[in-house]
Amino acid sequence: MNLPEFKYSPNAYKIGVFENIAGTCSICNERRQIKYTSSFYSVDVPEYICPWCIESGKAAEKYSGKFNDYLGIEGVSSDSNDLNYAIDEELLLEITNKTPSYVSWQQEVWLTHCDRPCAFIDYADTETIKLLSEELNDDIGTSGYDPELIRVALSKDGSLVGYLFQCVKCGHHRLHIDCD
Protein backbone atom coordinates (compact mmCIF):
# COMPACT_ATOMS: atom_id res chain seq x y z
CA MET A 1 0.00 0.00 0.00
CA ASN A 2 1.33 3.43 -0.92
CA LEU A 3 2.01 5.74 1.97
CA PRO A 4 -0.08 8.91 2.07
CA GLU A 5 1.57 12.07 0.83
CA PHE A 6 1.47 15.37 2.63
CA LYS A 7 1.26 18.57 0.60
CA TYR A 8 2.93 20.60 3.34
CA SER A 9 5.53 17.98 4.21
CA PRO A 10 6.45 16.32 0.91
CA ASN A 11 9.51 14.61 2.42
CA ALA A 12 7.74 13.46 5.57
CA TYR A 13 9.24 9.97 5.42
CA LYS A 14 12.82 11.26 5.19
CA ILE A 15 12.90 13.81 8.01
CA GLY A 16 12.95 11.52 11.03
CA VAL A 17 9.33 11.77 12.15
CA PHE A 18 8.27 8.23 11.23
CA GLU A 19 9.91 5.00 12.30
CA ASN A 20 9.71 1.49 10.99
CA ILE A 21 7.91 0.02 14.01
CA ALA A 22 5.15 -2.58 13.84
CA GLY A 23 2.01 -1.98 15.83
CA THR A 24 -1.70 -1.40 15.86
CA CYS A 25 -2.77 2.15 15.18
CA SER A 26 -4.61 3.66 18.15
CA ILE A 27 -7.03 5.39 15.81
CA CYS A 28 -7.86 3.06 12.89
CA ASN A 29 -6.91 -0.20 14.68
CA GLU A 30 -5.09 -1.44 11.58
CA ARG A 31 -1.82 -3.31 11.87
CA ARG A 32 0.83 -0.93 10.60
CA GLN A 33 4.56 -0.95 10.02
CA ILE A 34 5.16 2.77 10.18
CA LYS A 35 4.70 4.80 13.33
CA TYR A 36 4.67 8.57 13.77
CA THR A 37 7.19 9.49 16.46
CA SER A 38 7.36 13.29 16.43
CA SER A 39 5.34 15.88 18.32
CA PHE A 40 1.62 15.53 18.96
CA TYR A 41 0.02 17.87 21.47
CA SER A 42 -2.91 16.26 23.26
CA VAL A 43 -4.12 15.44 26.76
CA ASP A 44 -4.33 11.69 26.18
CA VAL A 45 -1.32 10.41 24.29
CA PRO A 46 -2.07 7.77 21.67
CA GLU A 47 0.21 4.77 21.70
CA TYR A 48 0.50 4.53 17.94
CA ILE A 49 -0.37 7.00 15.16
CA CYS A 50 -0.15 5.82 11.56
CA PRO A 51 0.35 8.24 8.64
CA TRP A 52 -3.11 7.50 7.21
CA CYS A 53 -4.72 8.78 10.40
CA ILE A 54 -2.64 11.95 10.17
CA GLU A 55 -3.65 12.54 6.57
CA SER A 56 -7.35 11.98 7.23
CA GLY A 57 -7.35 14.22 10.29
CA LYS A 58 -8.76 11.36 12.38
CA ALA A 59 -5.89 11.27 14.88
CA ALA A 60 -6.25 14.99 15.58
CA GLU A 61 -10.02 14.59 15.81
CA LYS A 62 -10.09 11.57 18.12
CA TYR A 63 -7.55 13.00 20.57
CA SER A 64 -8.33 16.70 20.10
CA GLY A 65 -4.65 16.98 19.34
CA LYS A 66 -2.33 18.99 17.16
CA PHE A 67 0.78 17.96 15.28
CA ASN A 68 1.92 21.55 14.95
CA ASP A 69 1.26 24.50 17.21
CA TYR A 70 -1.35 26.87 15.79
CA LEU A 71 0.40 29.92 17.19
CA GLY A 72 3.67 28.65 15.76
CA ILE A 73 2.42 29.34 12.25
CA GLU A 74 4.08 32.52 11.10
CA GLY A 75 1.86 35.55 11.41
CA VAL A 76 -0.93 33.88 13.39
CA SER A 77 -2.00 36.18 16.16
CA SER A 78 -3.14 35.01 19.56
CA ASP A 79 -5.68 37.85 19.36
CA SER A 80 -8.79 36.23 17.92
CA ASN A 81 -10.14 39.70 17.04
CA ASP A 82 -7.32 40.22 14.58
CA LEU A 83 -9.29 40.12 11.35
CA ASN A 84 -6.44 41.25 9.15
CA TYR A 85 -4.95 37.84 9.08
CA ALA A 86 -4.59 36.67 5.49
CA ILE A 87 -4.39 32.89 5.68
CA ASP A 88 -7.56 30.82 5.46
CA GLU A 89 -8.43 28.99 8.65
CA GLU A 90 -8.78 25.78 6.67
CA LEU A 91 -5.13 25.95 5.60
CA LEU A 92 -4.00 26.63 9.17
CA LEU A 93 -5.92 23.57 10.35
CA GLU A 94 -4.33 21.47 7.63
CA ILE A 95 -0.95 22.30 9.22
CA THR A 96 -2.03 21.73 12.81
CA ASN A 97 -4.31 18.70 12.28
CA LYS A 98 -3.21 16.90 9.13
CA THR A 99 0.51 17.55 8.66
CA PRO A 100 3.34 15.73 10.46
CA SER A 101 5.69 17.92 12.42
CA TYR A 102 9.47 18.01 12.13
CA VAL A 103 12.23 17.43 14.69
CA SER A 104 13.31 20.68 16.36
CA TRP A 105 15.08 21.95 19.46
CA GLN A 106 12.42 24.41 20.36
CA GLN A 107 8.73 24.71 19.64
CA GLU A 108 8.39 24.31 15.92
CA VAL A 109 7.63 27.30 13.74
CA TRP A 110 5.78 26.99 10.44
CA LEU A 111 6.74 29.62 7.88
CA THR A 112 4.34 31.11 5.34
CA HIS A 113 4.51 32.83 1.93
CA CYS A 114 1.95 34.11 -0.60
CA ASP A 115 -0.74 34.09 2.11
CA ARG A 116 -0.51 30.36 2.73
CA PRO A 117 1.62 27.93 4.72
CA CYS A 118 4.89 26.83 3.12
CA ALA A 119 5.89 23.19 2.78
CA PHE A 120 8.59 21.93 5.13
CA ILE A 121 11.32 20.58 2.84
CA ASP A 122 14.23 19.47 4.99
CA TYR A 123 16.71 20.44 7.65
CA ALA A 124 19.30 22.92 6.36
CA ASP A 125 23.02 23.38 6.82
CA THR A 126 25.73 25.75 5.56
CA GLU A 127 25.67 24.04 2.13
CA THR A 128 21.93 24.55 1.81
CA ILE A 129 22.16 28.27 2.46
CA LYS A 130 25.12 28.63 0.12
CA LEU A 131 23.01 27.21 -2.71
CA LEU A 132 19.98 29.36 -1.88
CA SER A 133 21.68 32.41 -0.42
CA GLU A 134 19.75 35.01 -2.41
CA GLU A 135 16.39 33.63 -1.45
CA LEU A 136 17.33 33.07 2.17
CA ASN A 137 19.24 36.29 2.92
CA ASP A 138 16.24 38.08 4.39
CA ASP A 139 15.44 35.22 6.75
CA ILE A 140 19.09 34.94 7.79
CA GLY A 141 19.19 38.68 8.48
CA THR A 142 16.09 38.65 10.67
CA SER A 143 16.72 35.31 12.39
CA GLY A 144 18.10 36.83 15.57
CA TYR A 145 21.34 34.88 15.14
CA ASP A 146 24.62 36.31 13.85
CA PRO A 147 24.60 35.88 10.03
CA GLU A 148 28.31 35.04 10.06
CA LEU A 149 27.77 32.34 12.66
CA ILE A 150 24.93 30.91 10.58
CA ARG A 151 27.12 30.79 7.49
CA VAL A 152 29.80 28.73 9.26
CA ALA A 153 27.92 26.78 11.90
CA LEU A 154 24.46 25.93 10.62
CA SER A 155 23.91 22.17 10.52
CA LYS A 156 21.13 19.63 10.08
CA ASP A 157 21.66 17.96 13.44
CA GLY A 158 23.99 20.09 15.55
CA SER A 159 23.17 22.81 18.05
CA LEU A 160 22.34 25.48 15.45
CA VAL A 161 19.84 23.93 13.06
CA GLY A 162 18.24 25.26 9.91
CA TYR A 163 14.72 24.37 8.73
CA LEU A 164 14.06 24.84 5.04
CA PHE A 165 10.59 25.67 3.79
CA GLN A 166 9.30 26.34 0.29
CA CYS A 167 6.27 28.28 -0.87
CA VAL A 168 3.71 25.92 -2.42
CA LYS A 169 2.59 28.67 -4.79
CA CYS A 170 5.67 30.56 -6.06
CA GLY A 171 8.49 28.20 -5.04
CA HIS A 172 10.37 30.76 -2.94
CA HIS A 173 12.48 29.22 -0.16
CA ARG A 174 12.34 30.34 3.45
CA LEU A 175 14.55 29.48 6.40
CA HIS A 176 13.85 29.11 10.10
CA ILE A 177 16.67 28.64 12.60
CA ASP A 178 16.75 27.50 16.19
CA CYS A 179 19.34 26.29 18.62
CA ASP A 180 19.53 24.08 21.70
Ligand SMILES: [Zn+2]
Ligand atom coordinates in the same frame (compact mmCIF):
# COMPACT_ATOMS: atom_id res chain seq x y z
ZN1 LIG B 1 -4.31 4.71 11.72
Ligand SMILES: [Zn+2]
Ligand atom coordinates in the same frame (compact mmCIF):
# COMPACT_ATOMS: atom_id res chain seq x y z
ZN1 LIG C 1 5.25 32.45 -2.42
